[in-house]
Amino acid sequence: MSVVEAKSPTPNGNNTINKILAWFGTTLGQILVSIFVPVLTFLVLWQGYLFLQRANAPQIVQVLVAIVWGVGGVALLYVVTNWLVMKLPKRVSRVLQPFVFVGPAVAIMAWFLAIPVFRSLIASFRNYLGTEWVGFDNYKFAFTDPRMLETFRNNLLWLIFGTAFSVGLGLLIATLADRTRAEVIYKSIIFTPMAISFVGAGVIWKFIYTYKGTGVGIQEIGLLNALVTALGGTPQPWLNLPPWNNFLLIVIMIWLQTGYAMVILSSAIKGVPAELLEAARIDGATEIKTFFSVIVPYIKGTLLTVTTTIVIFSLKTFDIVRVMTGGNNGTNVIANEFYLQSFTYTDAGRASAIAIVLLLLVTPIIFNNVRQYNQARRGF
Amino acid sequence: MAKKTLKTAKQKSAFWNNFVLIIICIIWLIPIFGILITSFRPSEDIFRSGWWQVFPHKENVEVDRIVLPESVDLDGEFEILGKTATFEEFRNTVELDDGRLISWYGNKRTRTAIVSENRWVGFATNLTTKNYSDVLGGKTISYKNAEGQTITRTGNNLGGAFLNSLAVTIPGTIIPILIAAFAAFGFAWLEFPGRNIVFTVIVALLVVPLQIALVPVLKDYVNMGLNGTFLGIWLAHTGFGLPLATYLLFNYIGTIPRELLESSYIDGASNFTIFTKLILPLSVPALASFAIFQFLWLWNDYLVALVFLGEKNQTVTIAVARLVGEKGQDWHLMTSAAFISMILPLLVFLGLQRYFVRGMMAGSVKG
Secondary structure (H helix, E strand, C coil), X not given: CCCCCCCCCCCCCCHHHHHHHHHHHCHHHXXXXXXXXXXXXXXXXXXXXXXXXXXXXXXXHHHHHHHHHHHHHHHHHHHHHHHHHHHCCHHHHHHHHHHHHXXXXXXXXXXXXXXXXXXXXXXXXXXXXXXXXXXXXXXXXXXXXXXXXXXXXXXXXXXXXXXXXXXXXXXXXXXXXHCCCCHHHHXXXXXXXXXXXXXXXXXXXXXXXXXCCCCCCCCCCCHHHHHHHHCCCCCCCHHHCCCHHHHHHHHHHHHHHHHHHHHHHHHHHHCCCHHXXXXXXXXXXXXXXXXXXXXXXXXXXXXXXHHHHHHHXXXXXXXXXXXXXXXXXXXXXXXXXXXXXXXXXXXXXXXXXHHHHHHHHHHHXXXXXXXXXXXXXXXX | CHHHHHHHHHHHHHHHHHHHHHHHHHHXXXXXXXHHHHHCCCHHHHHHCCHHHHCCEEEEEXXXXXXXXXXXXXXXXXXXXXXXXXXXXXXCCEECCCCCEEXXXXXXXXXXXXEEEEEEECCCCCXXXXXXXXXXXXXXXXXXXXXXXXEEEECXXXXXXXXXXXXXXXXXXXXXXXXXXXXXXXXXXXXXXXXXXXXXXXXXXXXXXXXXXXXXXXXXXHHHCCCCCHHHHHHHHHHHHHHHHXXXXXXXXXXXXXXHHHHHHHCCCCHHHHHHHHHHHHCHXXXXXXXXXXXXXXXXXXXXXXXXXXXXXXCHHHXXXXXXXXXXXXXXXXXXXXXXXXXXXXXXXXXXXHHHHHHHHHCCCCC
């Protein structure tokens, strides 16, 4: 099957057109065109940029222009670069063309991820302005300051409880739903919070935890305090109460992430061979025993992947804490302390040290990913 | 007989499965349900009572107000509707013999007592869309706060923020996919020096926390005048999304049969033509999976937008977060704003869940 059509020969037009076309065929013409096209491309894109910078059109127009300019611009750059490379002698273009394909991606990843690792590493040994070397001072702060110790403790809580409950509940729901007829409905409901932003989830849960104070005729409008009152307790400003506030924030993460664990584990459970389950049941194993001695060992690999992903997530948790408590009242986490150091206290040194600490925490996972990739590649 | 007990046991366990799942699902949905209802209630009502009170319930309803004449001395004991008590007692609510309640209105000087009765109240009928129109627009709005006072202030222009979010997410989704598709094709099918090393580095970058990049890149942006621009945030999202996009598309494009490409090369097609005419159309499922992933990620992103866009060109997440920060008690605005911020991702998500799940499975290595 030939998907690509062969080029049709140049149609016979009238003489003038042929002459102009012939001129384009000369070396000089080619060079001029090769210069003209990129310059024109650049001018068009630059005009778009200026239009967006001036920002004096109605917002809807701005937005539409931005979308067309951004998407069209990138596509245009590829087309023009490739066209230019193809104009070069075949020997050269063959060597250069792969870089047209991978070059932009590699350059952007280098700028935004790879090089920043080293820039942050250097900045972490310099002072808050980045003007002088300060040795390990920023790391001393990162590992011994009470603020940081608090964030480590809290991230550990997030890591342990957030991950355990997300994965545990996800596994429970996936297993139970697998045996019901309404499986799709249950799973969709549990999965839905995945689409909600942490900021939106923050509003939702802040409303649940809200506290109105005590007084005559005051009705609690937050669900949690209303329940507490209905059960005869006293309403509390929950988000100000350490250490419980940490757990209330972790509940939000569980609410958001259980769906993720459930979906992935659910498909793994479906992969357990029916014969294995049948054999276990014939041997007289109870449902619970079958679950722990057949299903869990079978999906061990998937469980590990899901756990890893949620562990990384819990280490980087930021939005929920930022929106709910701002990190006050003993709820601070590493990523929020990073934000405070870099943008509130503008201490680039400490912020970079914290970023490096975050990177160190995920390093084992990075090594594992690379090892697995290399194994898979050699397996081909 | 044995068969029958097995069947009933099965039915019993199915019942418990469903029971537990229904309870969990209700717990999962109540938070969303709560803010959905709240967002349609008048601001005064939100401050006065919980959202569950829109459903039929028993409540103390005011039936009468009694203004005491000046002759009554409020400092001692006095009588209202045949009940004698002190002011403090009335203020803490006194129950009459027929079950009606007497409480005080405002402070002592109002000389007004409220008589209320515990009776059934039906569904709330005063739901409104005013909260939505208030929070969407950027003009001056007024509403009543917890104490019943009228508050006037500038709206939050969430409509504008919504447009900005579109301007961030649409190119921020398409650009990295395009760049990643080119790169994935290059890594999968073209020969060039350093190919394996570079791709290994990309795999390593999959879980690098983006915090590492914020400070250095922001410095570059300030120098280049890119801070606060759409171009700047597209580039940032492209940078942070590219490792996963390239990795996923590489895995997908690598599985396209070699013979298909070779026959096209024999037909004389260039790499570029093969890419646009063959690879891209064949990769649509993988592209779609990643697109949904990236779209949701960008729409819901807060940190990157906060750092690179700030309050200029604010996105919905920033607008909602600001609303929470500024006015911690304006629940009528916060709930409607939160709901507006959730509509589009929820629609995309529920409509294209299948693709999303597929992308998620393939990409569960990313943090």
